[in-house]
Amino acid sequence: MSKGGGLASMTFDDGPDGLWTARVLDALLASEARATFFVTGPLAREHPALVERMRDEGHEVALHCSRHVRHTGLGEEEIEADAVSGLGDLRALGLSARRWRPPWGIVTGSTRRVARRLGLEISLWNADTHDWRGDPAERMLAAVSPSLKDGSVVLMHDGLGPGARRTGCHQTVALVPALADRLRDLGCEPVPMSELARRGSCAEVAP
Ligand SMILES: [Zn+2]
Numbered sequence: 001m002s003k004g005g006g007l008a009s010m011t012f013d014d015g016p017d018g019l020w021t022a023r024v025l026d027a028l029l030a031s032e033a034r035a036t037f038f039v040t041g042p043l044a045r046e047h048p049a050l051v052e053r054m055r056d057e058g059h060e061v062a063l064h065c066s067r068h069v070r071h072t073g074l075g076e077e078e079i080e081a082d083a084v085s086g087l088g089d090l091r092a093l094g095l096s097a098r099r100w101r102p103p104w105g106i107v108t109g110s111t112r113r114v115a116r117r118l119g120l121e122i123s124l125w126n127a128d129t130h131d132w133r134g135d136p137a138e139r140m141l142a143a144v145s146p147s148l149k150d151g152s153v154v155l156m157h158d159g160l161g162p163g164a165r166r167t168g169c170h171q172t173v174a175l176v177p178a179l180a181d182r183l184r185d186l187g188c189e190p191v192p193m194s195e196l197a198r199r200g201s202c203a204e205v206a207p
Contacts, residue, residue, distance in 0.1 A: 006150035006188035007196050010035040010179060011125060012172075013064050013101060016043050016050035017159035020169035024158040025053055027176035033190040036123075037158065038064035038101040041089030051093050060192035062099035062123065063087060068162050071102050076110035083118055099123045099193060105155075123193055125155040129175060132157055134166030137174035141182060150188055151196065154179065 010028075015021040016039055028035055037054050039061060044051050054061050066085040074082070083100065090097050100120040102111055107122055115122050127147040129140045144154065156172050157164070180190050 006186065007191050007199060008148065008150065008152040008154065008183045008186075008188040009193045009196050010154050010156060010176070010183075010190050011038060011101070011123075011193065012036070012156050012158040013038045014068070014157045014159035014161035015039055016047040016054075017169070018047055018050075020160075020173070021047070021050045021158045022053070023173045024169070024176060025050070025057060025059075027173050028059070028180075029057060031177045031180040031190075033176070033180040034058045034060075034192050035190065036060040036062055036099065036193040038062045038099075038123075039090070040064050040068065040159075041066040041086030043159070044093060045089045048093055051090075051095070055095065058192075060099065060194050061090065061095050061097060062101065062193070063090065063097040063120065064101055065103050068103045070104055070106045071108045071111045072106055074110075076114065079108075079110050080114045080117070083114055083120065087118065101125075121197070123153075125153040127152045127154045129154060129156050129172075129179075131169070131172045131175065132161065132164045132166065134164075134171060137171045137178055140171065140175050141178050144179075145182060148183060148186055148188070150186075152183070152188065153193060153196070
């Protein structure tokens with residue numbers, strides 16, 4: 001545990017992935033760190049045991065999407081249908097998500113209205129590892145470190161979403177313990193975003 005009294009969140013998008021999510025969960029467990037997973041509804045249905053593990057190991061399960069499509073390319077009804085479908089997938093697994101990170105973090109006026117109607121909190125990030133590029137973990141840690149502080153929300157991916165330039169998530173798995181150590185060095189305990197939000201200090205919605 002960190003002694004500094006600060007909090008930060010590691011967050012993972014685009015899973016659950018049949019190969020990589022379990023390794024990310026193993027790395028979190030070994031680091032005694034808890035995180036938030038923004039999952040894709042159909043993948044959650046495909047890998048219920050991974051979602052169960054997330055919940056059982058103290059992580060927060062939140063909604064990413066059903067189809068990984070930019071909201072700028074969808075009508076409001078389509079955005080709402082996509083979110084409702086993803087929430088339904090999670091409900092079928094006994095989960096009620098309250099947090100939503102739309103694909104690519106793209107938020108439109110329609111996204112905001114849908115979020116209000118569905119009682120979802122739009123949850124972005126303020127520190128980006130760009131792990132989808134496939135950079136080595138040490139390089140990602142060096143690049144993201146200057147932006148880490150109390151209240152940081154760090155973006156990572158436990159799956160290979162559209163646009164990923166890597167063939168696997170090895171480097172993300174390797175980054176987890178190093179990042180947990182770095183956050184604790186800064187006095188910040190890695191916790192799910194719901195715990196940051198309860199404290200009221202995280203930049204959850206980009207301006
Ligand atoms: Zn994504």
